[in-house]
Amino acid sequence: MPDAIIRAQGLTKSFDKGDLALEDVSFDIYSGEIFGVIGKSGAGKSTLVRCLNFLERPSAGEVYFQGEALSGMSRKKLYQARQSIGMIFQQFNLLMQRTVLDNVCFPLEIAGWKRETAKKRAAELLELVKLSEKAGTYPAKLSGGQRQRVAIARAVACGPKALLCDEATSALDPETTRDILSLLRDINLRFGITIVVITHEMQVIENLCGRVAVMDAARVVEIGGVREVFSRPKSEAARALINTDGEAAALLRFLGKNGVSIEEVLGHVWHDN
Numbered sequence: 001m002p003d004a005i006i007r008a009q010g011l012t013k014s015f016d017k018g019d020l021a022l023e024d025v026s027f028d029i030y031s032g033e034i035f036g037v038i039g040k041s042g043a044g045k046s047t048l049v050r051c052l053n054f055l056e057r058p059s060a061g062e063v064y065f066q067g068e069a070l071s072g073m074s075r076k077k078l079y080q081a082r083q084s085i086g087m088i089f090q091q092f093n094l095l096m097q098r099t100v101l102d103n104v105c106f107p108l109e110i111a112g113w114k115r116e117t118a119k120k121r122a123a124e125l126l127e128l129v130k131l132s133e134k135a136g137t138y139p140a141k142l143s144g145g146q147r148q149r150v151a152i153a154r155a156v157a158c159g160p161k162a163l164l165c166d167e168a169t170s171a172l173d174p175e176t177t178r179d180i181l182s183l184l185r186d187i188n189l190r191f192g193i194t195i196v197v198i199t200h201e202m203q204v205i206e207n208l209c210g211r212v213a214v215m216d217a218a219r220v221v222e223i224g225g226v227r228e229v230f231s232r233p234k235s236e237a238a239r240a241l242i243n244t245d246g247e248a249a250a251l252l253r254f255l256g257k258n259g260v261s262i263e264e265v266l267g268h269v270w271h272d273n
């Protein structure tokens with residue numbers, strides 16, 4: 001069994017009002033893997049990742065990072081664990097008043113790096129994300145894909161062990177999405193950083209992830225290898241998301257219930273033409 005870098009155990013989250021946002025969610029994320037989380041809007045994906053580094057305190061359950069329970073950590077220890085878990089978002093969340101270089105320097109300065117060493121490290125990271133020539137530019141002048149590259153450079157600045165990506169490519173066009181995915185793959189391979197990808201884009205999961213968890217109404221309803229889940233989804237939620245198969249299967253079920261064969265329907269269509 002590979003090592004679990006992040007273990008969620010019985011995670012439950014309730015906000016003041018409404019249904020549970022997470023209900024008894026348990027799974028392991030293995031060191032070095034790229035793990036996907038899919039589920040329709042409101043299923044609890046963002047709440048789940050925010051609970052994984054305690055940005056959001058779970059109402060019940062536990063998260064273990066490298067075997068250590070987050071709830072038992074001192075503030076300082078939790079802060080250090082968070083430095084080991086980078087995050088990127090759909091809206092990039094860059095500091096608009098700072099240059100690209102200074103955005104990447106920011107977490108290093110907070111971590112106590114000297115200005116000059118931080119600048120040197122940030123410059124190396126900008127080279128990694130192929131943005132060296134934009135070091136002195138402000139984020140407002142960058143494209144969406146370039147902004148996400150800065151966010152990635154910033155997220156890996158402190159040398160995290162894991163990177164959580166919440167809809168990181170959802171605001172980007174398909175070509176830019178491919179660029180960002182290949183950058184994430186590169187980071188995973190070169191530095192062995194474990195990556196957790198939340199997305200509603202099934203192609204992202206297919207192209208990037210080894211395993212995937214399917215969420216529905218605050219629960220993980222299915223988990224497994226991407227190929228397995230995509231070719232033979234077991235849950236209704238997975239079938240609905242993996243829509244090409246899902247649509248065909250749903251049509252067949254509908255026809256079956258109504259005592260109509262697919263041949264009859266297709267025959268009907270062909271006659272109409």
Ligand SMILES: Nc1ncnc2c1ncn2[C@@H]1O[C@H](COP(=O)(O)OP(=O)(O)OP(=O)(O)O)[C@@H](O)[C@H]1O
Pocket residue numbers: 015016017018020021039040041042043044045046047048200
């Ligand atoms: N801060 C909050 N206060 C109250 N309810 C919240 C809060 N954050 C999330 N929720 C609720 O928790 C549930 C799960 O939300 P969450 O944002 O995790 O879903 P999601 O799967 O990320 O959806 P999407 O795909 O739209 O991003 C929703 O019903 C949402 O309204």
Ligand SMILES: [Mg+2]
Pocket residue numbers: 045046047
């Ligand atoms: Mg979300």
